[in-house]
Amino acid sequence: MPYGPQVLWPDHCVWNSEGAEFHEDLDLPQVQTILRKGYHKEVDSYSGFVEADGKTTTGLAGYLKERGIGRAVVVGLATDFCVSATAQDAAKAGLQTFVVEEACRAIDLNGSLAKAWADMSAAGVKRIKASDLPG
Numbered sequence: 001m002p003y004g005p006q007v008l009w010p011d012h013c014v015w016n017s018e019g020a021e022f023h024e025d026l027d028l029p030q031v032q033t034i035l036r037k038g039y040h041k042e043v044d045s046y047s048g049f050v051e052a053d054g055k056t057t058t059g060l061a062g063y064l065k066e067r068g069i070g071r072a073v074v075v076g077l078a079t080d081f082c083v084s085a086t087a088q089d090a091a092k093a094g095l096q097t098f099v100v101e102e103a104c105r106a107i108d109l110n111g112s113l114a115k116a117w118a119d120m121s122a123a124g125v126k127r128i129k130a131s132d133l134p135g
Helices: 060-066 079-092 112-122
Strands: 071-077 096-105 126-128
Touching: 071 079, 079 096, 079 112, 112 126
Parallel strands: 071 096, 096 126
Antiparallel strands: none
């Protein structure tokens, strides 16, 4: 791609499809915002902060800053791609950043998981267990 190397993935989490819906048992009464990413067909979207082109922001950093939030706890799929990109961008945005290991799953494509953990660590992201979270 013009913005860098790209992995070709099967279609997933396509806007307005069943694959992009929240699970029916997810309880969301306290949620104040839902951030959607991946609007541009020509630009892949890994991070919750910045698209893969490195220029297009999602607005998440500004949203958190406006609310005085200084810590990010990142979980999800896939540890070695979207979780890693989001965690590294959270750290770049000045947030104290944690990834909850057992609340993530990886693809581990040709050593991508080990590289992701190393990259996250180098960015100052802390790898934790759910039991390390308060409350």
